[in-house]
Each structure stands twice: as C-alpha cells, then as structure tokens.
Amino acid sequence: xxxxxxxxLHWLYTLHILPSWVPEVVPHSFVVIVxxxxxxxxxxxxxxxxxxxxxxxxxxxxxxxxxxxxxTMGPMGRRYTPFIGACFLYILAMNLYGLIPGMKAPTxxxxxxxxxxxxxxxxxxxxxxxxxxxxxxxVHFVGxxxxxxPLLIPLHIVGELARPLSLSLxxxxxxxGEETVIAILASFSPILLxxxxxxxxxxxxxxxMLLFAIFTSFLQAIVFCMLVSIYIATTIGEHHGDHGxxxxxxxxxxxxxxxxx
Amino acid sequence: xxxxxxxxxxxxxxxxxxxxxxxxxxxxxxxxxxxxIARQPEISSRLQTVLIxxxxxxxxxxxxxx
Numbered sequence: 001x002x003x004x005x006x007x008x009l010h011w012l013y014t015l016h017i018l019p020s021w022v023p024e025v026v027p028h029s030f031v032v033i034v035x036x037x038x039x040x041x042x043x044x045x046x047x048x049x050x051x052x053x054x055x056x057x058x059x060x061x062x063x064x065x066x067x068x069x070x071x072t073m074g075p076m077g078r079r080y081t082p083f084i085g086a087c088f089l090y091i092l093a094m095n096l097y098g099l100i101p102g103m104k105a106p107t108x109x110x111x112x113x114x115x116x117x118x119x120x121x122x123x124x125x126x127x128x129x130x131x132x133x134x135x136x137x138x139v140h141f142v143g144x145x146x147x148x149x150p151l152l153i154p155l156h157i158v159g160e161l162a163r164p165l166s167l168s169l170x171x172x173x174x175x176x177g178e179e180t181v182i183a184i185l186a187s188f189s190p191i192l193l194x195x196x197x198x199x200x201x202x203x204x205x206x207x208x209m210l211l212f213a214i215f216t217s218f219l220q221a222i223v224f225c226m227l228v229s230i231y232i233a234t235t236i237g238e239h240h241g242d243h244g245x246x247x248x249x250x251x252x253x254x255x256x257x258x259x260x261x
Numbered sequence: 262x263x264x265x266x267x268x269x270x271x272x273x274x275x276x277x278x279x280x281x282x283x284x285x286x287x288x289x290x291x292x293x294x295x296x297x298i299a300r301q302p303e304i305s306s307r308l309q310t311v312l313i314x315x316x317x318x319x320x321x322x323x324x325x326x327x
Contacts, residue, residue: 071310166321173324223317 008102029106032093061089072226073233080232083123088225091116095175095217099182099210107220108176110168117168120228121160128235140235163231167224174220178213182206279326286319 009027012018018027043058051059065085069077077084091107098105106112129137143152185206193201294312298305 169325170317170321173321173327177324177327219313219317223314226314 007104009104023109023111025104025106025109025112028097028104029094029112032090032097032106035097036089036093068225069229072229076236077229077233080127080229084225084229084232087116087120087228088221091171091224092217092221095220096214098175098179099213099217105175105179107171108179110172113168113172114164116171116224117164120167120224121164121231124163124228124231124235125160127232131236167227171220171224174216178209178216182209182213185209276327279323283319283323287316290315290319 007024007028009024009031012027013020013024039054040058043054047055062081062085065088066078066081068088069081069084071077073080094106094112097103098108107116125137128140132140141153141156142149143156183206189202189205191199191202193199290312294308297308
C-alpha cells in the first residue's frame with residue numbers, strides 16, 4: 001500500500017511473467033474475480049430448500065440487493081438487479097481487498113474505474129434502446145421543443161459523456177485518497193522495539209482510518225450502484241414521467257424523483 | 262523551483278475554496294435532514310439514504326478539485 005510498486009504480487013513482474021506495461025492492479029483484480037467465483041461456487045454447490053451457512057448469507061445478500069434496486073427504481077428495477085448487484089459486489093470486494101496489508105485496491109487506479117464507468121454507461125444505453133427502441137432513444141436526445149434541437153443535442157451528448165467521467169473519477173478519487181491517508185498515517189507510527197535494525201513492535205496508528213475505510217468502501221459501492229440505477233431509470237423512463245406525476249402518491253416514494261441528477 | 266513554489270501557492274489557495282464551500286453545503290444538507298427527521302421521524306430511513314447520496318456527491322466535487 002505504501003510504495004506504489006510494492007504489493008505482494010510484484011514478483012509477477014520481477015520474474016517477467018507479466019510484461020511491464022500491464023498495470024499492477026490487473027493481477028489483483030483477477031484475484032478478486034477468482035475469489036468471488038469461488039465463494040459463489042461454494043455457496044451454490046449444495047442447494048437446499050432450507051438454506052444454512054454460506055447459502056443463507058448469499059440469499060440474504062441477493063435479497064438485499066433486489067430490495068435496494070426496487071427501492072431506487074420501482075418495480076422495474078427487479079430486471080436490472082443482476083447488473084447492479086454484480087457491480088456492487090465487485091466494487092465492494094475490490095475496495096475491501098485493498099485493506100488487506102500488502103494488497104492494492106484495484107479501484108485505487110484509474111484503469112479499473114474507467115472500465116467500470118464505461119461499461120456501466122454502455123449498459124445504461126443498451127437497456128434504454130432495448131426498452132424504448134432506437135427511434136425513441138434518438139428522440140430523447142432532441143428534446144421537447146423541436147426548434148431548440150441545435151442547442152439541446154450537444155447539451156445532451158456532453159451530459160451523457162460526463163456521466164462515466166464522474167462515476168469513474170469519484171470512485172478512483174475516494175479510494176485512492178483513503179489509501180493515501182492510510183499510508184501516511186502508517187508512516188507516522190513510532191517504532192517501539194528495534195532489534196538489529198529490524199522493527200519488532202510498532203503502534204498501529206492507521207487503525208482508526210482502516211475502520212473508517214471499511215465504511216467508505218461500502219459507501220462508495222452504494223453510491224456507484226445508486227447512481228447507475230438512477231441513470232437507468234431516468235434514461236428509460238422519460239416517457240413514463242408524464243403520467244407518473246399525475247398518477248398518485250406511490251411514484252413520489254421513489255428515490256429517482258427525490259434526487260436531481 | 263520557482264514553478265514548484267508557485268504551484269504550491271496556487272494549490273494552497275485553490276483547494277481551501279472548494280473545501281470551505283463543500284463544508285458549507287454539507288452543513289446545509291445535514292441541517293435540512295435533521296429538520297426533516299424532527300418533523301417526520303417515520304421517513305428517517307429514506308432521508309438518510311438521500312443524505313448519504315448527497316454527501317457523497319458533494320464530497321466528490323472536492324476530490325475532483327484535488
């Protein structure tokens with residue numbers, strides 16, 4: 001965590017297994033993917049009607065993710081739970097993985113977060129075209145009064161381009177800043193017992209920040225997924241908006257209407 | 262060296278502007294949420310979700326400027 005090149009997987013580069021142009025976070029994110037695959041394989045290996053242990057935990061997780069998307073987007077969010085839930089679990093696992101000493105959070109590098117933001121925005125527009133058709137999706141760029149189109153089309157395009165930029169930069173900045181603060185706090189640590197130049201006992205001055213980092217890892221994963229689900233809901237549901245406002249009280253409950261994005 | 266000194270001066274003058282304004286915005290968000298919860302305690306869970314989201318959005322502006 002301290003030195004940017006000094007993670008536990010650096011031997012892949014010194015032994016020339018990986019070429020030097022591959023960023024060091026790539027093997028780390030592969031480790032995260034393999035861990036997630038192994039855990040889900042173990043949880044679904046012996047499925048039983050009355051879940052216990054790991055299967056129980058995973059069912060609770062999936063149910064929580066489904067409630068999250070339904071709370072944010074309404075009943076249509078159930079269809080997008082797989083994508084948003086996969087984003088959530090992957091980002092959360094990557095953030096928490098960086099807190100293990102000697103490991104490097106893949107989200108603390110722009111290489112990972114730009115990929116996440118771009119794939120999220122491609123998925124948003126894929127869903128929008130699938131739900132509304134290509135014609136309606138193009139009309140959504142034009143805007144309401146047709147004579148304002150020369151002004152509104154560049155505005156919409158810039159707005160769409162700003163979404164992956166803000167998603168990826170927010171995730172990267174938060175996790176990178178958190179890791180930098182942990183590294184700085186760890187360097188403050190007074191070494192209490194030193195034997196022949198080798199430190200034996202050091203105060204864990206970074207411990208409070210590590211505990212706070214667990215919270216921010218959850219928070220950044222939640223924020224990423226909430227923004228992606230709001231983007232999906234607003235890009236798909238523009239033509240539902242009219243009767244939604246006349247419709248009744250239950251529409252007002254949705255977070256999509258409460259947060260101006 | 263002169264360039265680095267000027268850079269340090271500029272960063273030291275520019276970052277506090279964003280930090281101060283974000284702190285004021287977050288204070289406003291917190292005050293509004295507490296007032297809302299005090300008036301209607303039954304919607305506190307929804308308000309907390311919006312609070313966390315808004316706080317994160319404001320905070321990310323500071324991170325952009327850094």
